[in-house]
Amino acid sequence: MIDLHTHTTCSDGTDSPAQLVNKAISEGFSLIAITDHDTTSGWEPAKKVLRANLSLALGAEISCLTTQGLSVHMLGLLFDGSHMDMQEMLENTRDGRIPRARKIIELLNAGGFKISMEDVESVKPEGATLGRPHIADALVKNGVIASRDEAFAELLHNNSPYYVSHLAPTPEDAISMIRKAGGVAVIAHPFASLRGSVLSVEDFLPLKKAGLNGIEVNHRDHNNDERNSLANIAAELDLVITGASDYHGTGKLNSLGENLTNQAQWERLESEADQRRVIRA
Ligand code: AMP
Ligand code: ZN
Ligand code: FE
Ligand code: FE
Secondary structure, three states, rough: OOOEOOOOOOOOOOOOOHHHHHHHOOOOEEEEEEEEEEOOOOOOHHHHOOOOOOOOEEEEEEEEEEEOOEEEEEEOOOOOOOOOOHHHHHHHHHHHHHHHHHHHHHHHHOOOOOHHHHHHHOOOOOOOOOOOOHHHHHHOOOOOOOOHHHHHHHOOOOOOOOOOOOOEEEEHHHHHHHHHOOOEEEEEEEEEEEOOOOOHHHHHHHHHHHOEEEEEEEEEOOHHHHHHHHHHHHHHOOOOOEEOOOOOOOOOOOOOOOOOHHHHHHHHHHHHOOOOOOOOO
């Protein structure tokens, strides 16, 4: 079983990297990718507890903004974690998330919802990439709303009057950085229309030209029609097809392994990295 998209307490998941590795081992996974938002800080703690037959594909889910202002998530897997330009790109995005959260909080306050940056800091694990789920957790703690899910449905979704974007690379820039750092780029949940506006079919060719390796087709936020059109785009552009859970612990309903990547697709994806970087015990 191969699951190529998961989050830990290094971003907005609720399992620590060690807890996630332990869970994957006890549930019999052969490989998982750790893809926290805009950070590689979960790599070392995950490696430390790795044992048995589990392998790790270390990566990150890179927040991107198109020139038209569409939010796109790019999974970078198997890149060199010590690549300076890559780390600088991730750090710039993490830094941009702080003023963005302040703006969201100001808008929420103006709308009559009680929350402060201190509330958000108090629910966020130390060092974690700051994201809207932490704002959601602070709203829950303040009794403003019942759950993360409700907070997103009512206040924090991409079309909300309280939504603010943050500084982020374009998808093309993220792809070229991932490839320069030796890794492979898989576009995450590209047709997840529940979250807001999404890319169109013609947007994939420029991404392929920038070096895109694969498309995350099988994801809970895609219906069957969306999966079929993405599979057709992948076939047309000769891209790898992946499936993944986007597991966030108890932070989201997604259960580990609810969507999987098949072995042949994984082997092709792995062969497109500049060297073997899968971690084994
Ligand atoms: P941000 O990175 O700050 O823009 O926040 C986006 C993150 O919020 C993504 O990782 C999503 O997984 C998460 N998210 C989106 N919708 C929900 C939801 N309904 N419940 C929990 N988390 C969500
Ligand atoms: Zn997330
Ligand atoms: Fe995502
Ligand atoms: Fe994700």
